[in-house]
Amino acid sequence: MQNKNISEMVNVIVKYIKNNKKAVTSMACIAAIVITSCVVFARKPVYFESENTVYLEKPVVLSENKTVAAADLVPAYGVYINEELVAAVEDASDLDTLFEEVLASASKGYTNAEAKFINTPKTLKGLFDAEYVYSAEELKVKIEKEYSQYIEVRSYVTVEVSVPYKVITKYDSSKDEDYFKIKKEGKDGINKVTTETIYINGEKQSSSVFETETVKEPVNKVVVTGKTLKSGVGSGTFAWPSAYTHNIFSGFGYREDGYHGGIDINDNGMYGSDILAADSGTVITASYDEYGYGHHVEIDHGNGYVTRYAHCSDIYVSVGEKVSKGAVIAAVGSTGNSEAPHLHFEIIENGVRVDPTMFF
Numbered sequence: 524m525q526n527k528n529i530s531e532m533v534n535v536i537v538k539y540i541k542n543n544k545k546a547v548t549s550m551a552c553i554a555a556i557v558i559t560s561c562v563v564f565a566r567k568p569v570y571f572e573s574e575n576t577v578y579l580e581k582p583v584v585l586s587e588n589k590t591v592a593a594a595d596l597v598p599a600y601g602v603y604i605n606e607e608l609v610a611a612v613e614d615a616s617d618l619d620t621l622f623e624e625v626l627a628s629a630s631k632g633y634t635n636a637e638a639k640f641i642n643t644p645k646t647l648k649g650l651f652d653a654e655y656v657y658s659a660e661e662l663k664v665k666i667e668k669e670y671s672q673y674i675e676v677r678s679y680v681t682v683e684v685s686v687p688y689k690v691i692t693k694y695d696s697s698k699d700e701d702y703f704k705i706k707k708e709g710k711d712g713i714n715k716v717t718t719e720t721i722y723i724n725g726e727k728q729s730s731s732v733f734e735t736e737t738v739k740e741p742v743n744k745v746v747v748t749g750k751t752l753k754s755g756v757g758s759g760t761f762a763w764p765s766a767y768t769h770n771i772f773s774g775f776g777y778r779e780d781g782y783h784g785g786i787d788i789n790d791n792g793m794y795g796s797d798i799l800a801a802d803s804g805t806v807i808t809a810s811y812d813e814y815g816y817g818h819h820v821e822i823d824h825g826n827g828y829v830t831r832y833a834h835c836s837d838i839y840v841s842v843g844e845k846v847s848k849g850a851v852i853a854a855v856g857s858t859g860n861s862e863a864p865h866l867h868f869e870i871i872e873n874g875v876r877v878d879p880t881m882f883f
Contacts, residue, residue, distance in 0.1 A: 554661055562778070596650040600751050602662060603645045604670050610657040615646055625666050626674065633678040633722065641673050641723075676722040679733060686712035686795050691745045691839070702748060709744025712737070718793065731863045732794060757802035757824030761882045762849055764788070764832060764868050767796035775878040785831065785869035792865035794836065798853040801830045801847045801870075809838050809855040816867070817859025833867035834858050 532728070576724055599611035602618070617837060622644065657665065695702065712874040723774035765767060768790035775786055807829070808821035816833035820840060823829050836856025857864045870879045 531750050532579050535592050545637060554557065568650040569644055570825040589814075592613050597656050599649070599651045599654050599656050601651060601655070602666075603639070603647065604666065605642050606645075608655070608721060609665055609670060610663055611651040611655045612657060612659055614649075614659070616763065617659060618646060625663055629671065630676050633676055634680050636676050636678040638676045641675050643771055650837050664849045672724045674723070678720045678722065679717055680720070681715055682815050683738065684716050684792075684795075686741045688712050691743050695747050697810045698748070704747045705744070706747050707742070707745040710742040712741030713739040714795070732857065735794070741853055749768075752769045757804050757826050757828060757830070759802075759826055760847065761801040761830070761870065761879075762799065763883060764799050764801045764830070765793075765796065765855070765866055767855070768795055768798055770809075771880070775880065785833075785867050786879050787865045787867050789863065789865035790832045793855050793866075794857070795850045796855045798835060798855060798866055800848055800850045800852050801868075802828070804830075804846060806840045806844045806852070809840055809842050815859050817861060818853070818856060819859070822846065822852070827873045829871040831871065833869075834861040836864075 529800075553796075596610070597613065599613050600615040601611040602609045623638075626638040626640075630638040686713070693706070699717040715738055716729055716732060717736075720730040721728040734759055736742050743790070763789045766790060770788065770790045772789045773783060773787035776783060796819075802822075802824050804822040804824035805818060807823045808819065808831075811818050814819040816831070818835035818838055818839055819831060819833040820835065821829055821831050834856055835853040837857065839856040840846060840852045855864055856867050861867075868879055869876055870882060871877070
């Protein structure tokens with residue numbers, strides 16, 4: 524009797540399978556996926572980092588909302604750039620080398636360049652639909668063609684530039700006004716200036732002076748004249764303070780990073796160029812402010828006006844010195860709170876900073 528019952532149950536199961544082949548096949552696929560996942564990921568997770576990529580253990584299945592048979596799921600390593608899947612590879616042992624080759628290719632054509640990923644690529648280990656699995660070479664080509672916008676290239680160019688000497692005028696009140704004598708001849712100096720330029724996807728993002736090395740200091744020319752300086756009171760009109768350029772790249776007033784109490788004068792190659800006294804007066808500040816103006820000069824014009832010249836690379840005047848309008852007082856630099864060489868120029872009227880452009 525028992526054997527008969529068993530035989531009847533077997534017949535019922537066989538009949539059910541024949542009449543429901545699709546359902547049984549789907550259940551078998553699900554069971555196969557679960558079993559495969561358990562076998563593949565039963566090993567102890569491993570986490571490690573390298574310079575160009577971060578590897579993480581995490582089982583994933585990608586199917587794009589379609590039915591995927593267990594046979595189409597491949598244990599692989601998915602490579603993500605900027606949190607977006609690029610492709611998967613079955614062997615991750617050479618990914619570091621692959622990334623280095625991609626970066627080396629990105630830096631070709633640039634002088635003394637180095638490249639890096641803007642966001643470190645990540646690799647997730649899991650089960651992937653076979654259509655996402657690429658060879659290492661295919662992965663490399665896809666990154667180079669479709670993900671170059673996530674690679675930053677920094678190029679460093681070093682050139683020698685001439686540093687012009689300054690003319691220092693000394694006054695001898697015992698001499699006649701037409702007296703003039705060259706006490707020391709001037710000689711230009713030489714600097715090695717390294718510029719860092721950042722490119723993304725072939726487009727220049729920014730360029731700035733990365734390093735300046737003095738090869739030879741300039742020798743200032745010293746002249747003596749019999750013309751006597753006036754009292755140090757300004758004329759009330761102002762001359763442009765840069766001998767190099769009239770280009771203003773940041774104006775007076777409020778901007779994204781707060782209130783800007785002057786104007787920033789800048790142009791390519793401006794570093795080390797002359798800063799001129801905007802009017803005659805007496806130097807009241809010639810010092811360094813580490814967190815703000817850097818090397819800076821302030822001139823009191825004796826008529827309610829004070830001018831300020833900031834971020835200098837060098838200062839040629841001292842406190843108490845009387846200067847005439849147009850005299851060279853300092854050199855353009857990038858000291859203090861500055862991201863690039865420029866002249867920050869202010870006009871202060873009775874203690875209040877005003878827009879310098881109103882005077883030109």
